Amino acid sequence: MKILLIEDLVSKRERIKASIVEILGDHYTDQVITFADDSTKAIREIYTNQFDLVIFDMFLPDVIGVGHERDCSQELIDAFSKSKNYQSESIALTQYDLSEVEDIQLFNLSGITLVKYDDSNNWSTALKLKIEKIGQKVNCDFIIFCALPKERQAYVHTDSQLGEKKNIFGMDCQYITIGDYNGFIIKPPLMGLVNMAITSSKAIEYFQPKIVAMSGICAGVKGESNFLDIIVARTCWEYQTGKWKDGVFKQEPYQAELSRSLQTDLIQSSESQATIDYVRNGLFDSELKDMKIRVSPLSSGSAVIADEEFMKEIGLQHRKMAGVEMEMYSLYEAAAQSLSQPLYFGAKSVVDLGDNSKGDLYHENGTIISARYVTLMIKQQLEKNL
Incomplete structure (x- = not known):
C-alpha cells in the first residue's frame, strides 16, 4: 500500500x-507513507507517483519554511483530478468546521471525502x-486482451499461472499470474474495434x-512479414476512416504509437535470440525456424479480410505496414486516452496473408508464440518499472 500524506503541521502529521500504523498493524512499513509538507512537493508527488490513498490538508505554504x-485546495484538487491518481481513495482532514469551508463542492465533485480533524x-x-476499502480492491498489475477464446487458451502454454474465470462488471475475466504479478486476461463479447474499445476502456x-x-493472430503483408512472425504494433491505425466521395474512398487514418521508451525495449527484445528461442520452444512448424519479431506498423479494421487486392489497398496507407488485424487500434487509443496512462503494446502472429487461401493451419502455434512473447515482455516491463 502507498499513501501520500500532505500535511505541514508536525503534531497533526504524527497523529x-x-x-495509519495502528490500522495497518504488521502490514505497515516505512515505505507505506510518503510525506509532503508544502504545496509544491504535494503537487509534484501527485503527478509523478501513483498512490492507493491521498490524505489532503487544505492550508499549506508554497515552499516549507518560506x-x-x-x-491550496484548488491547486491540489486540480492536480489530483488530472493525474493518474484520479481514482485513488482520498480524504481531506481539516481543523475547520465543514460549514466554514467555502469550496466544499470542489471536494465532492472530485470524490474527496472531507472530514473534520479534531480530538x-x-x-x-x-x-x-478508506484503508479497508483499498484492501477490498482487486490487485491488478496488468491486463491482457484477447479477442478469441483460443487466443486466451494459448496462455496454458506459457510460464504463467491461470486462475478461474469471473464475470466482473459484465466483463469476461480470467485471473492470471506472471511471476510475482497478478492480472487478468479479458475477452470482449465479440471481435472487432467497437467491442474492444468498450471493453478495454472499461477495464482500464x-x-x-x-x-x-x-496477443493473438493476424494477417501478414507479403514482402513485409512471413508466416508465424510476431508483429509488435509500433504504429497502429484504423484503415476504415476516411470519406466516400464520387464513388471513391479517400483515406484519413489516425495513428496511435508506442511510447518511445517502450518501443526501444521491444525493438531490443526483437533482436534477442533468447527471446525467439523462448517463444518457439517445443513447437515444430518449419516456418518457426526463420521466424522474426517485427516491431512494425499494423492496421486495424472490423472486417475479416480474405482478398489480396484489398490488402494491397490498405497497404497504400503505410509502405512498411506488416500486418492487418481487428482490434489493436482500439486498445492503443483506450490506453492513451486514459488518465491512468498505463504502458501498452500489442503483439500478434502472422497466420495468413489476407488472401483467398486464408485458413487455420497456423492458428494454434500462432496463438502460443504471441502469448509467450506478451507474458515475457509484461514481466520484463513490470520488473523494470515497479
Whole structure:
C-alpha cells in the first residue's frame, strides 16, 4: 500500500501517521507513507507517483519554511483530478468546521471525502474505512486482451499461472499470474474495434493496471512479414476512416504509437535470440525456424479480410505496414486516452496473408508464440518499472 500524506503541521502529521500504523498493524512499513509538507512537493508527488490513498490538508505554504500557509485546495484538487491518481481513495482532514469551508463542492465533485480533524476519533474512523476499502480492491498489475477464446487458451502454454474465470462488471475475466504479478486476461463479447474499445476502456478505468497488452493472430503483408512472425504494433491505425466521395474512398487514418521508451525495449527484445528461442520452444512448424519479431506498423479494421487486392489497398496507407488485424487500434487509443496512462503494446502472429487461401493451419502455434512473447515482455516491463 502507498499513501501520500500532505500535511505541514508536525503534531497533526504524527497523529495521522500513528493512526495509519495502528490500522495497518504488521502490514505497515516505512515505505507505506510518503510525506509532503508544502504545496509544491504535494503537487509534484501527485503527478509523478501513483498512490492507493491521498490524505489532503487544505492550508499549506508554497515552499516549507518560506512564506505563510494559504488555502491550496484548488491547486491540489486540480492536480489530483488530472493525474493518474484520479481514482485513488482520498480524504481531506481539516481543523475547520465543514460549514466554514467555502469550496466544499470542489471536494465532492472530485470524490474527496472531507472530514473534520479534531480530538474525537471520527476522522480516524473515516481513515480506517478508506484503508479497508483499498484492501477490498482487486490487485491488478496488468491486463491482457484477447479477442478469441483460443487466443486466451494459448496462455496454458506459457510460464504463467491461470486462475478461474469471473464475470466482473459484465466483463469476461480470467485471473492470471506472471511471476510475482497478478492480472487478468479479458475477452470482449465479440471481435472487432467497437467491442474492444468498450471493453478495454472499461477495464482500464476500473482496474487501473500498470501495463496493458494484446496477443493473438493476424494477417501478414507479403514482402513485409512471413508466416508465424510476431508483429509488435509500433504504429497502429484504423484503415476504415476516411470519406466516400464520387464513388471513391479517400483515406484519413489516425495513428496511435508506442511510447518511445517502450518501443526501444521491444525493438531490443526483437533482436534477442533468447527471446525467439523462448517463444518457439517445443513447437515444430518449419516456418518457426526463420521466424522474426517485427516491431512494425499494423492496421486495424472490423472486417475479416480474405482478398489480396484489398490488402494491397490498405497497404497504400503505410509502405512498411506488416500486418492487418481487428482490434489493436482500439486498445492503443483506450490506453492513451486514459488518465491512468498505463504502458501498452500489442503483439500478434502472422497466420495468413489476407488472401483467398486464408485458413487455420497456423492458428494454434500462432496463438502460443504471441502469448509467450506478451507474458515475457509484461514481466520484463513490470520488473523494470515497479
